């Protein structure tokens with residue numbers, strides 16, 4: 001668990017990060033972890049990391065949610081009940097990975113309404129940085145989620161192996177966390193009934 005503290009907060013925020021990487025170790029997992037840590041430095045959080053490398057094999061064979069094992073169903077509930085979602089995927093063929101999409105195909109259509117979602121991606125180079133805007137953001141707009149304005153993209157040169165090495169990326173992560181928290185607080189303080197309008 002990552003824990004920070006904010007005076008006056010009554011309950012920790014439930015922060016759930018999803019890494020769409022199919023590899024371990026993974027730059028994407030390192031990135032979403034770093035974003036979660038930056039959030040935890042600024043707020044009291046309970047953190048859960050969901051990795052496709054762990055749930056992918058049991059997820060891939062399911063065609064309907066009721067075919068998923070309980071362990072994956074628990075992850076879906078964690079996604080649906082998070083106060084802040086941090087979603088990251090490596091760029092594969094100019095989009096997120098197929099398994100990342102398969103996971104979100106099982107999320108309830110109205111379960112992410114108004115939920116803050118921080119978008120992140122890694123790619124081999126800079127050319128596909130707009131995958132965040134052209135692929136990830138429309139997916140979460142479909143869910144009527146509150147996609148946060150600042151996404152975080154990283155390429156191979158931002159890492160030393162699987163460790164973030166670029167100061168400019170670290171600054172971007174810090175800025176994304178700072179910008180996220182007021183919106184997380186706003187979303188968490190709203191009654192859910194007002195969100196359930198299709």
Ligand SMILES: Cc1cc2nc3c(=O)[nH]c(=O)nc-3n(C[C@H](O)[C@H](O)[C@H](O)COP(=O)(O)O)c2cc1C
Nearest residue numbers: 021026027028090091092093094122123124125128
């Ligand atoms: C099948 C496959 C397709 C890829 N397609 C792209 C691509 O279209 N654009 C890009 O910038 N990088 C592409 N890459 C590179 C990965 O996005 C990049 O190495 C990423 O950081 C890997 O993340 P990971 O360590 O979390 O798995 C591809 C890699 C693989 C294996």
